[in-house]
Every structure is written in structure tokens, then in C-alpha cells.
Amino acid sequence: MTDYRIEVRVTPRRGILDPQGKAVGGALASLGFSGVDEVHVGRLIVFGLQAGNEAEARERVDAMCRQLLANPVTEDFAVTVAAGSAS
Amino acid sequence: MTDYRIEVRVTPRRGILDPQGKAVGGALASLGFSGVDEVHVGRLIVFGLQAGNEAEARERVDAMCRQLLANPVTEDFAVTVAAGSAS
Numbered sequence: 527m528t529d530y531r532i533e534v535r536v537t538p539r540r541g542i543l544d545p546q547g548k549a550v551g552g553a554l555a556s557l558g559f560s561g562v563d564e565v566h567v568g569r570l571i572v573f574g575l576q577a578g579n580e581a582e583a584r585e586r587v588d589a590m591c592r593q594l595l596a597n598p599v600t601e602d603f604a605v606t607v608a609a610g611s612a613s
Numbered sequence: 614m615t616d617y618r619i620e621v622r623v624t625p626r627r628g629i630l631d632p633q634g635k636a637v638g639g640a641l642a643s644l645g646f647s648g649v650d651e652v653h654v655g656r657l658i659v660f661g662l663q664a665g666n667e668a669e670a671r672e673r674v675d676a677m678c679r680q681l682l683a684n685p686v687t688e689d690f691a692v693t694v695a696a697g698s699a700s
Contacts, residue, residue: 527648535657550658553681559673561614561663570622570655571637576648586646594640611651
């Protein structure tokens with residue numbers, strides 16, 4: 527088994543309402559930060575995973591995203607697999 | 614002014630309790646995903662920013678992080694600045 531460092535980026539799907547993004551955008555403006563637009567807030571999930579090889583690691587993380595980590599209706603996800611342990 | 618595409622990665626500081634990470638780790642285990650450890654959940658904030666140059670963009674985003682986007686006590690942040698608009 528090999529140790530992999532996994533990073534999952536979960537972002538609101540384009541065109542879908544992003545209330546968190548709107549709230550952050552509004553807060554930045556009220557703090558006086560100008561020139562900011564298209565604010566979107568997503569999740570960053572990082573962890574260690576033991577797997578036989580990179581393809582198997584990617585396949586299992588894909589399944590984790592579909593079952594738990596990302597909402598299939600409103601969110602997109604992108605997976606990065608790197609050799610090495612998480613700590 | 615130049616359009617920049619900004620990405621801010623906010624992650625729990627190492628050593629600080631990460632209840633969200635624990636919850637996701639537990640949920641993955643209960644779904645039957647083995648070999649997962651060190652799960653941490655952070656925020657990914659992306660937006661467009663107009664600034665005079667990259668250094669100014671980076672400086673302003675740093676200030677946004679210290680004032681709003683990241684909790685200075687429990688979180689670390691990393692900023693990526695790329696030329697181009699957010700949409």
C-alpha cells in the first residue's frame with residue numbers, strides 16, 4: 527500500500543446561487559475593499575489515504591465525493607492526488 | 614487597473630481541534646472507506662479583483678484575510694494571485 531495526500535476542492539456549480547459568496551462579497555465591500563467581484567466560497571478537504579496505486583486512490587476519492595463530500599446537484603469537485611503522507 | 618483571479622485557501626492551524634475534519638473522517642469510515650486519516654476541512658474562496666499590479670493585489674487580499682476571511686487564532690491562509698478575470 528502507498529500513502530497518498532489527497533486534496534478535494536468543492537465549489538458551487540456555476541450559475542447556482544451562492545449565498546455565502548454574496549455574503550462575503552458584501553462584507554468585503556462594507557469593510558471598504560473595492561474592485562472585488564464574483565466571490566464564491568467552497569470547501570477544501572485534505573486527508574491521507576492508503577491505496578494500492580494512484581488510479582485506485584483517485585477512484586476511491588471520486589466515490590467519496592459522490593457519496594459524501596460534494597452535493598451532486600449544486601456543487602462541482604476537483605481531486606488532486608499526490609504521493610506522500612498527510613502529516 | 615488589471616483584473617486578477619484570486620484564490621484564498623483557509624485551513625485549520627495544525628494542532629488545533631478540527632471538529633469538521635473529525636466528522637468527515639467518521640462519516641467516511643461509516644460509509645466503508647478505509648485507509649483514510651488526518652482529515653481536515655477548510656474554505657476555498659475565489660473572486661475577481663481589480664488592482665494596479667500583482668503586489669498591490671496580494672497586499673489587499675492579505676488585509677482581507679486578516680480582517681475577514683480567516684480567523685487569525687485558529688486558521689492559516691494561503692493566497693494565489695493569477696492574471697485574468699474571475700468569470
